[in-house]
Amino acid sequence: MARLSREFYAQDTLGAARRLLGKYLIRRLDGELLAGRIVETEAYVGRCDKACHAYHYRRTARTETLFAPPGTAYIYLIYGMYHCLNFVTEPEGEPAAVLLRALEPVAGAETMSRLRYGDKPLTNYRKKNFLNGPGKICRALALTRAENGLDLTGDTLFLCDSPEDAGLPPFPAPAGERVLTGPRIGVDYAEEARDFPWRFRLVKEE
DNA sequence: AGAACGATCGACT
């Protein structure tokens, strides 16, 4: 199965965050493949970014994963009840990662819906807000701290250019999309870094 | 040992 390589993740974090738009995230769960198309990311860079957990190379039990090789999954608990999934970037030793903020569902929607809503009916509101947030994605893909440190070049959780690379049916690439950049969400405390335009979104032209 | 805080979400006005 073709998937994004260690070299891809080793690039600079802003480039990775932008180039990850339109890629496909695959999660193998109990023999089933869950998949989504990446439509929103954010970059976090320990070297120079006060919003990054590993700012100024701060090394703690939690940030240890950010010092792992590029292509490692960094998953942490936030607000006591949600998880966020990141992809470790840059050469090993530079603590940095891309936060996954939104996906478009591609495969395994039934399982993801059950993981997220249980047996509650899938209303239009729920459909529209299915995977448009980091906590929602981890819930729908059954990702918790137990999966922190997973190797993204392995078989459990990985990225590819096309769903066909994972043996899934092709996904029609939406036409007329463009990349929007802007400040990141939820980092108002981060002084000058709060205004860094390090959020990337793939949106339809109006 | 204790306290403050958070890369969020969903319910509600």
Added chain:
DNA sequence: GTCGATCGTTCTA
């Protein structure tokens, strides 16, 4: 738009 839930991580002492 506002607000509370909820608890691990981090820092202070």
